[in-house]
Amino acid sequence: MPGKLDGKVALITGGARGMGATEAMLFAREGAKVIIGDVLDEQGVTVAKAIRDDGGTAVYHSLDVALQEAWKRVIKSVEEEFSALHILVNNAGINVRYQVTDMDLGDWDRILAINLTGPMLGIRECAPLIRASGGGSIINIGSLAGKMGHPTTAYAASKWGLRGLSKSAAMELVDWKIRVNTVHPGLIRTPIIDPNGILFKTMSGSTPMERAGEAEEMAAAVLFFASDESSFITGQDLAVDGGFSELTAYRSIWKSAQAAAQGQARK
Numbered sequence: 227m228p229g230k231l232d233g234k235v236a237l238i239t240g241g242a243r244g245m246g247a248t249e250a251m252l253f254a255r256e257g258a259k260v261i262i263g264d265v266l267d268e269q270g271v272t273v274a275k276a277i278r279d280d281g282g283t284a285v286y287h288s289l290d291v292a293l294q295e296a297w298k299r300v301i302k303s304v305e306e307e308f309s310a311l312h313i314l315v316n317n318a319g320i321n322v323r324y325q326v327t328d329m330d331l332g333d334w335d336r337i338l339a340i341n342l343t344g345p346m347l348g349i350r351e352c353a354p355l356i357r358a359s360g361g362g363s364i365i366n367i368g369s370l371a372g373k374m375g376h377p378t379t380a381y382a383a384s385k386w387g388l389r390g391l392s393k394s395a396a397m398e399l400v401d402w403k404i405r406v407n408t409v410h411p412g413l414i415r416t417p418i419i420d421p422n423g424i425l426f427k428t429m430s431g432s433t434p435m436e437r438a439g440e441a442e443e444m445a446a447a448v449l450f451f452a453s454d455e456s457s458f459i460t461g462q463d464l465a466v467d468g469g470f471s472e473l474t475a476y477r478s479i480w481k482s483a484q485a486a487a488q489g490q491a492r493k
């Protein structure tokens with residue numbers, strides 16, 4: 227059966243673990259040649275090898291997304307090795323839980339450098355090669371922190387900024403036949419999240435589907451935007467969050483109201 231990404235070359239940042247690694251493996255199974263960029267060299271090399279052992283094509287490149295020299299080096303290698311690029315997934319991201327009143331300036335700069343400047347550099351450095359390859363798709367990995375009010379100031383600011391970056395890049399790059407969309411994970415089970423932590427338990431309990439998502443469920447949505455199945459979609463946001471962002475507030479009010487009404491009826 228033909229793969230959804232046959233003939234495509236895809237670069238995935240933060241692909242050494244978590245949802246980036248899952249996306250890399252799915253993309254390779256769907257026929258893409260995959261370049262994994264990350265700062266976790268040992269894990270990145272292992273993921274690329276696992277893909278090759280499975281019959282796919284994958285290489286690992288050390289890439290700190292915050293550094294423009296690193297992007298230039300990696301894009302030069304991609305050009306030399308694959309002569310094309312069609313897909314960029316700006317997935318690398320970090321989260322440090324500061325609120326604005328206890329913000330450390332160094333951490334603020336670091337979070338914005340990785341989560342926002344990184345994707346900007348990625349788009350700037352990859353778009354010319356994607357254009358020269360006949361066009362393609364850029365997928366930015368946002369967060370619900372970039373769709374709603376959120377207590378982690380620097381992280382939320384970076385992810386809201388990423389949405390703005392995505393929309394303006396989508397507008398600019400439509401003439402280059404490059405689509406740009408943003409996928410916003412809700413709570414997804416990956417190494418960034420402590421499954422025994424109070425946040426995990428509270429948020430999975432508050433999610434309308436009453437569970438965390440799996441990396442495979444994110445990867446399926448990212449594959450949709452990477453593939454030609456989404457050929458008429460650009461500039462969009464999609465939340466993969468079990469209904470959290472759109473349904474949680476009124477659902478909890480509605481459930482409380484129903485419980486109160488039943489309690490009154492029993493009296």
Ligand SMILES: NC(=O)c1ccc[n+]([C@@H]2O[C@H](COP(=O)([O-])OP(=O)(O)OC[C@H]3O[C@@H](n4cnc5c(N)ncnc54)[C@H](O)[C@@H]3O)[C@@H](O)[C@H]2O)c1
Nearest residue numbers: 240243244245264265290291317318319369413414416418
């Ligand atoms: N897991 C969730 O519930 C969740 C929720 C919302 C958003 N997200 C977002 O999803 C994306 C993936 O997160 P994840 O959950 O898989 O986390 P993760 O920590 O497992 O993966 C993030 C990857 O990014 C890499 N990375 C960090 N700094 C980098 C840098 N400077 N250059 C290159 N790579 C770097 C890490 O080494 C790691 O491999 C992130 O952008 C994150 O903000 C995750």
